[in-house]
Amino acid sequence: MADTPRSTPVSFSEFDSISTAAWQERISRDLKGADPATLEWHTNEGFTVQPFYHREALADLTPAVVTTDAARAWLNIPTYAVGAADKGHKAIDLAADALSRGADGIYFDLVDAPAFDVNYLHEKLPLATTYLGFSVRLGALAFVERLLATGTAGLRGFLRFDPVTDHTPDLPQQLASLRKIISLTRHLPEFRALTLNGAFFANRGGTITQQIGFTLAAAATYLEQLPSEDVSVAEVAAAFQVQVALNPNYFFEIAKLRALRRLWATLLHTYGLPPEAAAALRLFAVTSTWSQTTLDPHTNLLRVTTETMAAVLGGANAVSVAPFDQLYQSPNEFSSRLARNLPIILREESGLNRVADPAAGSYYLETITDQLAREAWATFQRVEAAGGLPSAIGMVLQELHTVAQSQFQRIAAGEQVIVGTNRFQNPQEHFDYNPKRLLRSKEFDSTRAAYPSEVLRLATALHFQRREKKRRRAAVVLLGTHTNQLILESFLRLLPTQERLALKASHPEGTLSVLFSTPEAATLMYATPDQFGHFARVVCRVPVDEPDFIPPTLLTADLATMQEAVSLFGFKEFNVEGYSTEDVLARLQGRR
Known part of the structure; x- marks a missing residue:
């Protein structure tokens, strides 16, 4: 409208333009001798992110694609x-x-x-x-x-x-x-x-x-x-x-x-x-x-x-x-x-x-x-x-697997944070679901960053529930491949620095991590895939010649049967020098 006052243009002409070099010099001065590289962020993508960016950074960039109103009509x-x-x-x-x-x-x-x-x-x-x-x-x-x-x-x-x-x-x-x-x-x-x-x-x-x-x-x-x-x-x-x-x-x-x-x-x-x-x-x-x-x-x-x-x-x-x-x-x-x-x-x-x-x-x-x-x-x-897709699909899936395993390692070591899962946990958390049923469900999504941490927490929660009920039954929970090192790194991260550096433990590669839970104790163990496969057939009473049997994640039976089967198939206890399995589980659960 004609009587609407016009806004005054915003201008900062009284301030001199500052170049990237001038900003870097000021940052170095403010750091008082500290290396400016300490402010850089090295991402999981392999990029180095600088602590600040300046208008001059845009000079050599490729112009962005101009779309219609893509951001408006969503x-x-x-x-x-x-x-x-x-x-x-x-x-x-x-x-x-x-x-x-x-x-x-x-x-x-x-x-x-x-x-x-x-x-x-x-x-x-x-x-x-x-x-x-x-x-x-x-x-x-x-x-x-x-x-x-x-x-x-x-x-x-x-x-x-x-x-x-x-x-x-x-x-x-x-x-x-x-x-x-x-x-x-x-x-x-x-x-x-x-x-x-x-x-x-x-x-x-x-x-x-x-x-x-x-x-x-x-x-x-x-x-x-x-x-x-x-x-x-x-x-x-x-x-x-x-x-x-x-x-x-x-x-x-x-x-x-x-x-x-x-x-x-x-x-x-x-x-x-x-x-x-x-x-x-x-x-x-x-x-x-x-x-x-x-x-x-x-x-x-x-x-x-x-x-x-x-x-x-x-x-x-x-x-x-x-x-x-x-x-x-x-x-x-x-x-x-x-x-x-x-x-x-x-x-x-x-x-x-x-x-x-x-x-x-x-x-x-x-x-x-x-x-x-x-x-x-x-x-x-x-x-x-490499031939494009689908010819190169094997290469693509292997590369995805490699970066996923790398993330699992960083999560276990606390380098990559998942709030509420590997950091800032709620030790008194009460689940709105049945952990036993969830672990047994075929629909439970195992292709997620938090899955290795979750399955350990859920499995130990089942153990503590069983201990409270004092039932004379036992369970073996398959924690999965590549999990031995994840458990070890997650546990060591919870220790004081000097003690963490002093502890060393190793476990065979290519093994499966399992949790053997009785009313009295829970024991972290590891086994080869063949050992676990034969073990699962015995507990589930599946014939050896049944070709389509897939071992379930959670196995339960009476205590005597489980103890005998674990001993028969040679499962090995997961030991961390100076700490019992109970100590490891308690720390991972956030109770100590």
């Missing part, structure tokens, strides 16, 4: 898992309720796509007007044909069907199905038929550069193999969406999404596609399972908050927040409501939807975005040099 999309032989009616009803209370769309993770009742879905959530995503591992073409056969005028949402990343059998046939799906949905501008499962790499502990590089390698496979007389390379590119999983490393996760967009433009350019094709890429961000815990589980609420904020500030088009307790119990109103409302608060109360690309121009973020992009592109080129 959607809040809860996820609902639908199991085998499940028609999905309950999940669909829950989804309809969520849409009435703030959700913008729904993502169905389907284990058994043929069983899912598409007609009931269309009745409750009209396909033409509801934003819906579907994850399908097998039978994707038939599923899409059933969606289209409902008579709807169109589809809004996406399909995550990624046979390359998900290692789906009969890849040539799956690629043919995917090619047909793209052809059938090419007239639907609001439906993305080719969503890549980039979350797979994050949820197995991959570094950020691995996540980006391996995802680009999967995309390159589709760009190479899907185009045909019926489907052009431009149509394949237009069908893409990338599902990414975010961890709590806030600034690096923001940079991850921005680096992915930058490299996406580079990838499409190699196939002769214009910049606007890359700008149209949609990113679907989900909170990571890798970072979730069953110990002190309310800390998961804090993790998913930072992950969701990073997703939005990094330019995600849609976000899905997992309930904090999904690892150990079925969906419930309380945790689902918190997960659904978190993005709503970020949008409605924090205003994170009001600025496009708010991270742009940050000296720090622009620098690490550039570093991640360069390293991720080198990772992508290395995979391509």
Whole structure:
């Protein structure tokens, strides 16, 4: 309006511009002789982060990819898992309720796509007007044909069907199905038929550069193999969406999404596609399972908050927040409501939807975005040099395994902190679940950073419960491979420095760690895989010639049987010089 006063421009012209060299000189002076390198942060990614960044740092960086309003128009999309032989009616009803209370769309993770009742879905959530995503591992073409056969005028949402990343059998046939799906949905501008499962790499502990590089390698496979007389390379590119999983490393996760967009433009350019094709890429961000815990589980609420904020500030088009307790119990109103409302608060109360690309121009973020992009592109080129995917999948999985084991070691040594699990534990924690049932469950996710620490805590909790009840039964809990050293390092970290340095212990490599628990005592032991396999067959009374037997994680029997079997198969006690098993367990439990 004409009578509205104009704001005065903010100016700091009275202050002289200070160069990077001048700042470094001032830092050295303030440190009073200390080495400025002590302020550097050496990340698990292998990057060195400086204590400050200056405008001059931007001079040599690659310009960022300019998207449309990606950071503004992001959607809040809860996820609902639908199991085998499940028609999905309950999940669909829950989804309809969520849409009435703030959700913008729904993502169905389907284990058994043929069983899912598409007609009931269309009745409750009209396909033409509801934003819906579907994850399908097998039978994707038939599923899409059933969606289209409902008579709807169109589809809004996406399909995550990624046979390359998900290692789906009969890849040539799956690629043919995917090619047909793209052809059938090419007239639907609001439906993305080719969503890549980039979350797979994050949820197995991959570094950020691995996540980006391996995802680009999967995309390159589709760009190479899907185009045909019926489907052009431009149509394949237009069908893409990338599902990414975010961890709590806030600034690096923001940079991850921005680096992915930058490299996406580079990838499409190699196939002769214009910049606007890359700008149209949609990113679907989900909170990571890798970072979730069953110990002190309310800390998961804090993790998913930072992950969701990073997703939005990094330019995600849609976000899905997992309930904090999904690892150990079925969906419930309380945790689902918190997960659904978190993005709503970020949008409605924090205003994170009001600025496009708010991270742009940050000296720090622009620098690490550039570093991640360069390293991720080198990772992508290395995979391509090894034959690309799926030929190089063995190499990819081995590299993921290596970095995951490295993280397990750092967690055990306390170098990498998981709040409530390996640091700042709650020694009086009461579990909202049955540890015995959880350890026995096939659904218990063992592909997480906290799993080795959790299984030891849960196993010892079972022991102390059994000791209180004084039942004359015993249990053996399989703690897993590579756990001997993790237990030792976790224990030594709790000792005074001088005592820690004086203690030395070694255990055979390639063994399994087990916890032998009786009403009177709990003993940490180790055994070879063959020893444990034969032991489990005896306790479970499974014939030796039964080929498909998989030893369970938790074995229980009467005390005499267990003692005899443990002795017969030669399990060795895990000893730390000067400390009994009881001392080790008590310290790890936080009771001493």
